[in-house]
Amino acid sequence: xxxxxxxxxxxxxxxxxxxxxxxxxxxxxxxxxxxxxxxxxxxxxxxxxxxxxxxxxxxxxxxxxxxxxxxxxxxxxxxxxxxxxxxxxxxxxxxxxxxxxxxxxxxxxxxxxxxxxxxxxxxxxxxxxxxxxxxxxxxxxxxxxxxxxxxxxxxxxxxxxxxxxxxxxxxxxxxxxxxxxxxxxxxxxxxxxxxxxxxxxxxxxxxxxxxxxxxxxxxxxxxxxxxxxxxxxxxxxxxxxxxxxxxxxxxxxxxxxxxxxxxxxxxxxxxxxxxxxxxxxxxxxxxxxxxxxxxxxxxxxxxxxxxxxxxxxx
Amino acid sequence: xxxxxxxxxxxxxxxxxxxxxxxxxxxxxxxxxxxxxxxxxxxxxxxxxxxxxxxxxxxxxxxxxxxxxxxxxxxxxxxxxxxxxxxxxxxxxxxxxxxxxxxxxxxxxxxxxxxxxxxxxxxxxxxxxxxxxxxxxxxxxxxxxxxxxxxxxxxxxxxxxxxxxxxxxxxxxxxxxxxxxxxxxxxxxxxxxxxxxxxxxxxxxxxxxxxxxxxxxxxxxxxxxxxxxxxxxxxxxxxxxxxxxxxxxxxxxxxxxxxxxxxxxxxxxxxxxxxxxxxxxxxxxxxxxxxxxxxxxxxxxxxxxxxxxxxxxxxxxxxxxxxxxxxxxxxxxxxxxxxxxxxxxxxxxxxxx
Numbered sequence: 001x002x003x004x005x006x007x008x009x010x011x012x013x014x015x016x017x018x019x020x021x022x023x024x025x026x027x028x029x030x031x032x033x034x035x036x037x038x039x040x041x042x043x044x045x046x047x048x049x050x051x052x053x054x055x056x057x058x059x060x061x062x063x064x065x066x067x068x069x070x071x072x073x074x075x076x077x078x079x080x081x082x083x084x085x086x087x088x089x090x091x092x093x094x095x096x097x098x099x100x101x102x103x104x105x106x107x108x109x110x111x112x113x114x115x116x117x118x119x120x121x122x123x124x125x126x127x128x129x130x131x132x133x134x135x136x137x138x139x140x141x142x143x144x145x146x147x148x149x150x151x152x153x154x155x156x157x158x159x160x161x162x163x164x165x166x167x168x169x170x171x172x173x174x175x176x177x178x179x180x181x182x183x184x185x186x187x188x189x190x191x192x193x194x195x196x197x198x199x200x201x202x203x204x205x206x207x208x209x210x211x212x213x214x215x216x217x218x219x220x221x222x223x224x225x226x227x228x229x230x231x232x233x234x235x236x237x238x239x240x241x242x243x244x245x246x247x248x249x250x251x252x253x254x255x256x257x258x259x260x261x262x263x264x265x266x267x268x269x270x271x272x273x274x275x276x277x278x279x280x281x282x283x284x285x286x287x288x289x290x291x292x293x294x295x296x297x298x299x300x301x302x303x304x305x306x307x308x309x310x311x312x313x314x
Numbered sequence: 315x316x317x318x319x320x321x322x323x324x325x326x327x328x329x330x331x332x333x334x335x336x337x338x339x340x341x342x343x344x345x346x347x348x349x350x351x352x353x354x355x356x357x358x359x360x361x362x363x364x365x366x367x368x369x370x371x372x373x374x375x376x377x378x379x380x381x382x383x384x385x386x387x388x389x390x391x392x393x394x395x396x397x398x399x400x401x402x403x404x405x406x407x408x409x410x411x412x413x414x415x416x417x418x419x420x421x422x423x424x425x426x427x428x429x430x431x432x433x434x435x436x437x438x439x440x441x442x443x444x445x446x447x448x449x450x451x452x453x454x455x456x457x458x459x460x461x462x463x464x465x466x467x468x469x470x471x472x473x474x475x476x477x478x479x480x481x482x483x484x485x486x487x488x489x490x491x492x493x494x495x496x497x498x499x500x501x502x503x504x505x506x507x508x509x510x511x512x513x514x515x516x517x518x519x520x521x522x523x524x525x526x527x528x529x530x531x532x533x534x535x536x537x538x539x540x541x542x543x544x545x546x547x548x549x550x551x552x553x554x555x556x557x558x559x560x561x562x563x564x565x566x567x568x569x570x571x572x573x574x575x576x577x578x579x580x581x582x583x584x585x586x587x588x589x590x591x592x593x594x595x596x597x598x599x600x601x602x603x604x605x606x607x608x609x610x611x612x613x614x615x616x617x618x619x620x621x622x623x624x625x626x627x628x629x630x631x632x633x634x635x636x637x638x639x640x641x642x643x644x645x646x647x648x649x650x651x652x653x654x655x656x657x658x659x660x661x662x663x664x665x666x667x
Contacts, residue, residue: 043455087642091649096395096455097596098645104589105638109343112631116347232463239456278471285463292452 014267015147022259023158024213028237029251030165031209036241038202039182039304042084043099045210046234047106052077052214054110057225058117060127069219070212077211078204080106085203089196092308111227124224130154154220166248178202182302185309195309232285239288243295261287325599332647336639340632354628361621362614370504372613374575377509378567380609382587383594384520384602385563391600392535392556398443398458399564400588401465402436406565407572408469409435411579414491421494429569436565437558439465444557448550470581477579487580497574507574520602532556593637596644
């Protein structure tokens with residue numbers, strides 16, 4: 001029986017959807033690497049993604065332009081993250097409570113405006129999604145071509161962002177300053193680096209990435225918006241950052257691992273395997289806990305992780 | 315005594331101010347959507363207090379919400395961010411229903427056993443996150459939340475699978491518990507059950523709990539680990555223990571909902587109570603009486619919001635928006651140092667002179 005399931009075509013479609021499903025975890029995780037490296041634990045990724053999903057969907061639906069949708073998602077994700085920046089940096093509020101509040105508020109706002117804009121319809125409004133972009137020559141390679149080179153453009157861009165994020169953080173002074181305000185804000189301050197300014201940047205970039213990922217879910221993956229569209233991916237992304245020890249390339253592997261868990265659940269469900277569906281659906285969430293268990297002790301958290309900075313406290 | 319009274323009064327006024335501010339911002343959002351905020355809030359108020367039956371319904375919702383918020387407050391006081399009350403509520407309900415349906419115990423033994431089972435289910439689920447935290451340093455916010463998802467799917471698995479009502483119409487629910495196990499209603503015509511006394515008793519217990527040595531040690535945990543180590547308490551043990559207490563209360567909340575309202579397990583039994591419990595706990599200043607008062611307010615918001623959605627075009631989500639705003643205003647309020655701002659303005663004024 002097993003040999004009937006585990007065929008070549010099964011693995012090809014499994015790995016191809018692994019890459020697709022890794023995308024909405026990879027993007028917010030990359031964004032949160034900036035934020036967490038700057039010493040801010042932003043738990044409102046889920047809320048930012050939901051806001052990005054509804055904003056991107058609305059823009060794409062009315063303009064018919066998917067790129068405008070992605071852009072709108074990014075802008076709204078960033079705008080929403082500015083609330084976290086004000087709360088955690090300017091007001092030095094408790095970051096866990098601020099993040100929780102913004103998740104509740106974000107879900108509320110997203111569903112409220114979706115209902116106001118689209119009303120209640122028997123069939124949910126849809127957008128035409130991004131076309132699959134087959135990369136010539138490469139996509140014709142048997143097996144590998146189908147797995148790696150037959151996705152929509154956002155998927156490719158997300159994976160390119162891994163390199164860009166690594167480059168910015170490791171090779172530019174901007175990246176260095178972001179890391180400095182998370183590692184030793186007092187020293188950074190004395191060198192003339194504005195701690196608050198770079199923490200704001202780090203949070204806003206995180207919002208930009210999360211908004212893009214939210215828009216990907218609604219217009220690049222599902223083509224509709226639903227209340228539970230993000231389904232915990234924002235929290236999984238936060239866990240991936242810790243699992244990846246704040247490194248972009250490891251975050252890619254982490255996101256792929258979660259992509260695999262989700263893809264495995266979908267594929268096996270499609271094949272009608274004997275394991276109940278609900279138990280398979282637990283897989284990504286259980287994996288998140290396991291990943292945290294394996295990684296948290298080893299991860300070297302930035303020294304000022306989740307600690308507000310004040311010049312007066314010396 | 316006098317001081318304490320003014321302090322409490324001040325707190326109450328601040329809380330009311332926070333709520334009014336959140337409702338005002340909510341009003342702006344409602345008018346953005348092209349609806350009348352006055353109509354919205356009026357129908358919300360009517361929905362909660364418009365008739366005796368509706369008011370009773372507010373009290374029905376208050377029972378599990380207050381108990382869950384008390385559970386959440388135990389963890390929060392120790393700076394443990396247990397946001398998994400929903401999962402603990404579900405696991406408590408599952409454990410309780412399991413023993414009631416399959417043990418065949420007579421009610422006189424079966425009812426206490428089912429409460430204990432609910433406490434074990436909720437306590438274990440939160441304790442697991444606590445254990446993972448002390449053993450592996452894993453952030454409890456993420457683990458408790460992931461355990462929520464796992465509990466939701468586990469419940470769904472049970473009611474679609476092994477625990478589905480064999481005599482039923484293939485609905486995703488278990489069979490009903492026997493009549494003798496159900497919490498008595500006050501009167502027919504509404505759903506208010508004697509669980510309201512249970513929640514009040516737990517409020518009283520919690521008042522004394524915070525005055526006990528154990529409560530003191532938990533509060534100490536919130537002051538920072540060093541203090542706790544100096545006072546000779548094992549921090550790790552206390553973290554797990556605090557999480558268990560926090561979770562077992564949510565387990566009891568699940569028990570009251572199942573044995574007082576639903577009489578069976580079914581999908582979606584928590585319907586977002588967990589996040590509301592967080593708001594109630596914070597709004598109540600993590601103190602039992604405060605939680606009772608804010609629990610009443612948010613239950614009214616919940617019942618009123620549902621009515622408003624039926625009566626008007628305004629979506630229920632406005633309730634979530636108001637909840638989120640209230641927490642934001644609470645943390646902003648504690649973070650903004652009013653004295654400093656006042657000093658700064660005074661200084662600047664003098665400068666101008």
